[in-house]
Amino acid sequence: MPDISTIGAVLGSLKTATDIAKFIRESDVSIERAELKLKVADLVSALADVKMELVELQDTFASKEKRIRELEEAFQAKDSLVRRYDAYYRADSEGKPVGVPFCLRCWENDHRQRQLVHDAKEYRIRICTNCGHRYEGRLAGDIQPTNPD
Ligand SMILES: [Zn+2]
Structure with missing residues (x-):
């Protein structure tokens, strides 16, 4: 995955392209046509590198934005989960754990x-489908509401 160093690569490619363009601009009118074509080819190649690197950065930004959204949602839900023994639960109106258990590790x-x-084989075991961590069922069981009304 591209990281912050990709920006350095983009800037490097842009500098190469700029240097070639300057060379062409400052060249004497007598510059050989063959040499000019070569320089333009280099320029096109440097610009292609820039484009490729920017596409990589675009993908990286998209995935980072997705992760930030997940973390923002988690942050907002932070106070709504409470721990009991080996698992986390949603809190009822009094702040007590209730309902289905969530993976402590995740x-x-x-x-x-x-x-x-x-667990399909051992009913007393609870298992996380995301990380595969196993929990003792009695330390991570469902919690029935204390005052169902
Ligand atoms: Zn987990």
Whole structure:
């Protein structure tokens, strides 16, 4: 994936293109036609590099924007999740954990809400479908509302 150094590459390619254009502008009228064609070919090549590098940067910016949106959503949801034992839960109106468990590891490491599911073979084990982490069911079980009304 391109990173901040790609910007340096774009600037380098632009400098190359500018230098070639300056050389052509400042050349004596007697510049050989063959040499001129060669320089123009170099110029086109340098501009093609710039274009390619900018496309890479465009992709990078798009994926970074997506990740920022995810983090913003996680940040807004931050106070709504509360921990009990080995999992996180949504909070009820009194701030107590309730409902389905979310993966502690995914939430704490990546700020992603991922529900835990029962392991197909061992029912007492809860498993995260995202990171594969396994939890002891009684430490990461569903929590029924205390006062259902
Ligand atoms: Zn997980």
